[in-house]
Amino acid sequence: MKYQQRKKALVLLADGTIFYGKSIGIEGTATGEICFNTGMTGYQEIFTDPSYYGQIMVTANAHIGNYGVNDREVESDGIKISGLVVRNFSFEHSRVDSDGNLKDWFEKHNLVAISDVDTRALVSYIRDNGAMNAIISTEVDNIDALKVQLAEVPSMEGLELASKVSTKEPYFVGDENAEFKIAALDIGIKKNILRNLAKRGAYIKVYPYNASFEDLHAWNPDGYFISNGPGDPEPLHEAQEVAKEIIKRDLPLFGICLGHQVIALANGISTYKMHNGHRGINHPVKNLLTGKGEITSQNHGFAINREDTESHPDVEITHVHLNDQTVAGIRMKNKNCFSVQYHPEASPGPHDAEYLFDQFIENVKNAKAVVS
Template sequence: MQKKAYLLLEDGLLVEGTAIGKIGTSGGEICFNTGMTGYQEIYTDPSYYGQIIVNTTSHIGNYGALDEEQESSQAQIAGLVVNDFAKEFSRKSAKESLQSYLETTGIVGIADVDTRMLVRYLRSKGAMNAIISSELSPDQLMQELKKIPSMDGLELSSRVTTKEAYFVGDKDASIKIAVLDLGIKKSIVENLAERGCYCKVFPAKTTFEEMSSWKPDGYFISNGPGDPSAMDYAIKTVKQTLESEKPVFGICLGHQLLALASGVSTYKMHHGHRGLNHPVKNLVTGKGEMTSQNHGFAVSEKDIDKNPNVEVTHVHLNDSTIMGIRRKDKKAFSVQYHPEASPGPHDSRYLFDDFVTMIKSEVKDPSTVS
């Protein structure tokens, strides 16, 4: 017999459904992802730490779970909301069912929810906190929900970052990149390694002095969860990387931190961008790109106009939000979306090539890069 579960939003909306995953109670900011595939990559993306994910795709779980599709060592989301949940899976290479995976990783979820209604509601009302429970009554949920902190002003990177520095790539590679892990996805580092880079991935609160002592040829600032304006330590580090005059590349949270380090503010969006089908225009080439995105904060358009050293390079074609910037006076650029696209289209992987080219241009003979 299937067990009931409840979803309660902070504005009082109560939804009844069926329990999936771990039996328990969990809460966080509720948001939706419009991707048609790649649910396991979404659930293991550290940028989703502390959030409840609503999958807009009607059927979830039909191709099971596979170790190779992990973007980090564990599931990161706070909870899961789906419409039709597949108890069986059809992919032969899958290791286990999604139900088994959710139980093993401790994710509390709810199924048989009208997700179309819920997503339309969130688009209208905006992102807010919510709680899922398969063990508490509706009357008990509001008191538990009040204990969950707002994402606005919340620093989370220190909770998801690596505890110890580690290496990825060929140690004999000609290019060394210091990677600041604020909640990095595995496929990002793999994209750098595939382009002949030897990466040392540092914990979020590593000082610039420690990173620079490794003598990298460039710095990469990763994606991650939480409010960028609450990360004074990371803003300071990014400022120092810019002062080093070495090439700098930031993605998602790294994009926001590059903006903050350049004197441009960020703000919390109404409901954010999360999905695999977001159209972006490259203002440098004039070309359009379909992109994979996951962010609830954005860079201020007004501050960009006042800053002579920062140039917008990419914009979102749906709402004109800033999707990419570059420093005119430094070898530094960033994008709000995910060029590694795991999951998602590969339109934007050229950005990794641009970063490597920027590093190689620092010396006359690329083979002599330190």
């Protein structure tokens, strides 16, 4: 598509700030909380990550679409972001094992995306002023109507979104003859988490977001997992009750991202909405137990309260984010439970933290040995 043939488009932020650009060819309007990801690769995995549901993504990398798409590189059943803002959009792609170009993929999923935006300025603005609701549109001549529409978009704070992305019915992943059975509560789970568990000898049954502890326990699993996902963890009362029951019975439990926040809430530790969150694949974390540093993949707009965590008699901080000292991991001192605020499965990102899956399986193995 030639540059001069493309329709004008804009980004309108909740505070009235406007950035202009061009449509990539899919006309329309999209709303959501605007945030940015600093990763230099892995755009397809980001777009399909359920944790991004309800968000307009701004990519800090200047070139998007240059390697096309691959049908195997998805983290869910489809695109989960509500809209996309980029600097340079590549209509042509070059990759040996690509299954197509990004524009066709967006058209298939009806995703509104705009390019030729000064994303460097936009990212800087969000970084300084915080993540906020926004609207992207090709209706550039009707800004007043867009402002009215934007005003009706709910705040991410207090918003329950797990129900929008969770499975409707339980399903299985892995080899049914595997050594361990893991019950996973899906509040926005990524496929690569399931792959990492399965390749470590786990047979996983994935349950809907509103499943009860009794639902999970009836399968007689060896361990429990609470997944990542979108939105505010505070409204997820059912998931918190599941975590409380697992912890009370001292069963092996592992949580990632939103699951980490749910476990914290189950222990009476509060959560809060961050200024602009952590989203990227090069976030530095220190493991306080080993003293080692990890480069991690992160994607969250909420975090757990550090003061609450430090004052909790039964919870220990195991990992901290080195950029802002936020809590990046916890474990319970007297229970078989731990969690992290980042993504050890990466996809995209480094593999520094994959050992956490090994740690969870080891916990499950030890608990199973005691029972038997």
